[in-house]
Amino acid sequence: MAKTILVIDDDAEYCAMMAQFLEAHGWQTLQATDGTLGFRLVLKQRPAVILCDLLMPRCNGFHLCRLVRQQPELRDTKIILSSGRDYPVDHQNALDAGADDYLVKPFVQSRILAALERLLNPPPAAPPGSASFSSPYEPPVATPPEDSPAAPGPVLIRFWGVRGSLPTPGPGTVIYGGNTTCVEVRADGEIIILDAGSGLRPLGKQLVAEFKDRPLRATLLLSHTHWDHIQGFPFFIPAYNPKNHLRVVGFEGAKEGLQTILSSQMESPYFPVSMRQMPSNIVVEELRELKFQVGPVEVLAAFANHPGICVGYRLNTSAGSIAFFPDNEPHMRLRGKTSADGAAQAQEQEGETGRRVRISQALDFAQQQDQRLIEFIRGVDVLIIDSQYDDTEYESHVGWGHGCLDDVVSLSLMAGVKRLYLFHHDPDHDDQQIAKMEQWARDLVAMHGDALHVEAAREGLEIVLPPKTADAGAPE
Ligand SMILES: [Zn+2]
Numbered sequence: 001m002a003k004t005i006l007v008i009d010d011d012a013e014y015c016a017m018m019a020q021f022l023e024a025h026g027w028q029t030l031q032a033t034d035g036t037l038g039f040r041l042v043l044k045q046r047p048a049v050i051l052c053d054l055l056m057p058r059c060n061g062f063h064l065c066r067l068v069r070q071q072p073e074l075r076d077t078k079i080i081l082s083s084g085r086d087y088p089v090d091h092q093n094a095l096d097a098g099a100d101d102y103l104v105k106p107f108v109q110s111r112i113l114a115a116l117e118r119l120l121n122p123p124p125a126a127p128p129g130s131a132s133f134s135s136p137y138e139p140p141v142a143t144p145p146e147d148s149p150a151a152p153g154p155v156l157i158r159f160w161g162v163r164g165s166l167p168t169p170g171p172g173t174v175i176y177g178g179n180t181t182c183v184e185v186r187a188d189g190e191i192i193i194l195d196a197g198s199g200l201r202p203l204g205k206q207l208v209a210e211f212k213d214r215p216l217r218a219t220l221l222l223s224h225t226h227w228d229h230i231q232g233f234p235f236f237i238p239a240y241n242p243k244n245h246l247r248v249v250g251f252e253g254a255k256e257g258l259q260t261i262l263s264s265q266m267e268s269p270y271f272p273v274s275m276r277q278m279p280s281n282i283v284v285e286e287l288r289e290l291k292f293q294v295g296p297v298e299v300l301a302a303f304a305n306h307p308g309i310c311v312g313y314r315l316n317t318s319a320g321s322i323a324f325f326p327d328n329e330p331h332m333r334l335r336g337k338t339s340a341d342g343a344a345q346a347q348e349q350e351g352e353t354g355r356r357v358r359i360s361q362a363l364d365f366a367q368q369q370d371q372r373l374i375e376f377i378r379g380v381d382v383l384i385i386d387s388q389y390d391d392t393e394y395e396s397h398v399g400w401g402h403g404c405l406d407d408v409v410s411l412s413l414m415a416g417v418k419r420l421y422l423f424h425h426d427p428d429h430d431d432q433q434i435a436k437m438e439q440w441a442r443d444l445v446a447m448h449g450d451a452l453h454v455e456a457a458r459e460g461l462e463i464v465l466p467p468k469t470a471d472a473g474a475p476e
């Protein structure tokens with residue numbers, strides 16, 4: 001009797017295409033377009049294999065693996081996680097979460113069949129637990145280190161931390177600043193804080209000075225939980241005032257829930273005060289949906305191309321829109337390079353035709369992914385985005401999950417962005433280097449004959465979006 005495979009992917013078209021392919025190869029198929037529905041089907045139908053996408057709203061692939069592995073009666077169910085990203089840390093996290101294999105999209109069709117064969121009929125010599133990842137990765141090396149109702153009025157954006165990876169104080173960073181990721185947005189009566197890097201500390205001090213005895217209500221949106229995006233949280237003074245209310249919103253991590261990750265950096269011996277001892281009213285919300293509200297501000301989230309679970313946000317305010325992608329690597333050149341590796345492998349297995357198919361699939365996929373990002377940021381008034389490397393540096397950092405300046409400018413031009421802020425500066429870049437990159441970005445824009453405003457984000461920089469009803473004019 002044909003075995004059953006459950007395909008879970010939020011891209012319904014892809015899901016159907018995969019099911020059709022597998023049916024043609026003798027499988028019975030089930031389909032689900034999100035992890036929650038998928039898990040219900042697993043419990044009810046007990047498929048032999050689950051082929052599950054990694055990045056999905058509501059229940060991501062890591063979470064689904066953990067849910068399945070908590071059910072002793074499902075111990076024989078095989079799980080293949082799939083994703084368009086090829087980061088070693090994701091391969092390892094998939095294994096740790098309980099997956100049996102990890103495949104990188106787009107698949108060479110023979111590879112999915114080979115993976116199924118290997119999982120269902122493992123060679124007898126395979127030692128238990130030595131999972132059969134299709135990718136030739138060694139155990140992962142360290143990843144690059146790395147974040148009251150009111151009438152509509154102007155929107156204020158203020159940068160408190162613009163650096164990636166690690167705080168970098170010193171004489172070389174006095175202009176742009178050395179604090180890690182933190183941006184304050186005041187919009188439609190809301191205080192929204194984007195990421196909690198070390199820049200959160202001075203922001204907290206400023207809020208205390210401003211609010212004095214008045215209670216404070218703020219929302220902290222986290223892009224992801226790499227340390228440079230959460231390390232300021234224990235030093236956020238307003239969190240120690242019982243009058244204050246803080247809503248912390250983000251997606252669950254690859255290994256743990258958001259609450260656990262935030263509180264574990266405050267555990268002894270790393271920090272003297274635990275999160276439980278913070279007396280303010282802190283609510284940690286793990287996001288399930290990619291669209292939600294912070295008061296009147298509509299927030300959209302999109303998955304970024306970065307190791308682990310990382311998102312970017314788009315805030316639609318009454319005075320304009322702001323997109324924030326602190327850590328992200330555009331796909332085009334990344335896929336060009338990885339497809340070359342895949343192509344070599346495909347050539348070995350399937351000859352020249354296989355090589356060509358692999359390259360064209362990889363490039364199509366890359367284009368599709370970049371196009372999604374372009375649509376997401378289309379027409380924003382302000383784009384704050386990872387531009388960590390210049391063109392030369394990027395050559396040796398392809399696949400690290402960070403952006404190259406030239407690609408970021410291209411994406412912004414294609415998306416019709418109005419103001420571009422270069423962000424997540426490399427800790428090795430001093431003021432001079434950042435100024436040079438800013439100039440290069442402006443030269444690129446001029447070469448395209450475009451009016452895009454480009455500026456390297458710096459601590460203390462403020463942007464004001466005037467209210468829509470006021471006289472139209474360029475924001476300050
Ligand atoms: Zn970062």
Ligand SMILES: [Zn+2]
Nearest residue numbers: 146226306327
């Ligand atoms: Zn990161």
